[in-house]
Amino acid sequence: xxxxxxxxxxxxxxxxxxxxxxxxxxxxxxxxxxxxxxxxxxxxxxxxxxxxxxxxxxxxxxxxxxxxxxxxxxxxxxxxxxxxxxxxxxxxxxxxxxxxxxxxxxxxxxxxxxxxxxxxxxxxxxxxxxxxxxxxxxxxxxxxxxxxxxxxxxxxxxxxxxxxxxxxxxxxxxxxxxxxxxxxxxxxx
Ligand SMILES: CC(C)(COP(=O)(O)OP(=O)(O)OC[C@H]1O[C@@H](n2cnc3c(N)ncnc32)[C@H](O)[C@@H]1OP(=O)(O)O)[C@@H](O)C(=O)NCCC(=O)NCCS
Numbered sequence: 001x002x003x004x005x006x007x008x009x010x011x012x013x014x015x016x017x018x019x020x021x022x023x024x025x026x027x028x029x030x031x032x033x034x035x036x037x038x039x040x041x042x043x044x045x046x047x048x049x050x051x052x053x054x055x056x057x058x059x060x061x062x063x064x065x066x067x068x069x070x071x072x073x074x075x076x077x078x079x080x081x082x083x084x085x086x087x088x089x090x091x092x093x094x095x096x097x098x099x100x101x102x103x104x105x106x107x108x109x110x111x112x113x114x115x116x117x118x119x120x121x122x123x124x125x126x127x128x129x130x131x132x133x134x135x136x137x138x139x140x141x142x143x144x145x146x147x148x149x150x151x152x153x154x155x156x157x158x159x160x161x162x163x164x165x166x167x168x169x170x171x172x173x174x175x176x177x178x179x180x181x182x183x184x185x186x187x188x189x
Pocket of ligand 1: 134
């Protein structure tokens with residue numbers, strides 16, 4: 001796991017939202033993005049219309065779309081895509097190259113042949129609950145909930161809800177085991 005090289009940091013007082021960030025030309029942050037205090041951003045990111053909570057770190061080449069929310073104290077590793085309709089609660093780890101999905105039957109065009117726009121399809125939501133971890137290369141299909149402190153194995157395809165404090169892996173992802181309720185940090189048994 002690599003730490004992102006941080007190029008921008010939101011500097012507002014704790015608890016206050018800001019859109020002002022000392023971004024470099026190779027970051028793309030639209031003015032409607034809401035950043036909490038102490039958010040750390042790497043280079044080559046693309047953020048628009050989204051909300052990111054205090055102290056969260058976003059790695060390089062991450063895209064986060066409008067109406068997506070990432071909570072406080074999260075780590076989002078490089079090359080991850082978080083689409084519209086995804087809510088990530090606090091303390092969540094997201095590995096490298098994780099892909100979320102919000103449309104199970106996508107089409108490029110409507111019947112008449114023009115390109116689809118956002119009025120032609122419905123965003124299907126996804127929720128990642130507090131303290132969960134998603135391994136690198138996982139794909140999270142639409143309309144699923146990943147439970148608190150659950151762990152999704154690298155390369156998994158998550159097609160159903162993941163119960164809290166469970167480790168799941170594979171395609172489709174299946175429960176490997178349950179973590180002890182006495183466990184502390186994510187990853188302990
Ligand atoms: C799933 C994971 C958490 C291990 O969980 P675990 O409960 O300790 O599982 P084990 O290692 O005991 O493996 C149990 C079985 O699942 C399999 N397995 C483990 N990880 C798997 C994965 N990602 N996908 C598919 N199968 C997996 C193992 O091969 C083993 O199968 P076997 O019994 O047939 O040999 C870990 O392998 C993983 O994928 N972690 C994510 C790491 C990551 O992406 N980090 C990102 C930052 S670098």
